[in-house]
Amino acid sequence: MKTLLIVYHSMTGGTLQMANAAAAGAAAAEPSLQVSLLRAAEAGAAHVLGAAGYVFATPENLAAMSGQMKDFFDRTYYAALERLNGRPYAALICAGSDGRNAAEQIARIATGWRLRPIADPLIVCTHAQTPEEILQPKRISETHLQQCEQLGATLAAGVAMGIF
């Protein structure tokens, strides 16, 4: 059975909702695929090597992917290098108002791994501005969650059919 690995980190819940939606979309689209949703801290090189496709989901914090997401890549990058060539991936970014730097960082790492993006990074802005808003739990809109579901479904279908 092929596995779609979804690795995420989330501090105030926004990225988690996006990752959950992608997982639900993937599972609904392809029941034959195993969908593995792991927190970045739980995910290791064996999970990466064992998967046929990937969703990387992170907040943008301080103009970068979150520290735990970076730690995941730091721990797995060289163990997986040259062993993932050509596999497909998608990136989900939850940001306050930007998100482009986190997306760029993931794209550079994925390029190093020779992964292939199946779509542009999906960046969702929560528009939190003040320190209080930024630290509050986030609620991602239904429209954005549907986009995450769709991305998960598309990736899952391509992985299951072997077209990516």
Ligand SMILES: Cc1cc2nc3c(=O)[nH]c(=O)nc-3n(C[C@H](O)[C@H](O)[C@H](O)COP(=O)(O)O)c2cc1C
């Ligand atoms: C320490 C910190 C730094 C942040 N820096 C940025 C930033 O550089 N750009 C941005 O768009 N949002 C920034 N944000 C806002 C978060 O991306 C936003 O709150 C997002 O919803 C967090 O995702 P999460 O709910 O999954 O934790 C920052 C938030 C925190 C806590």
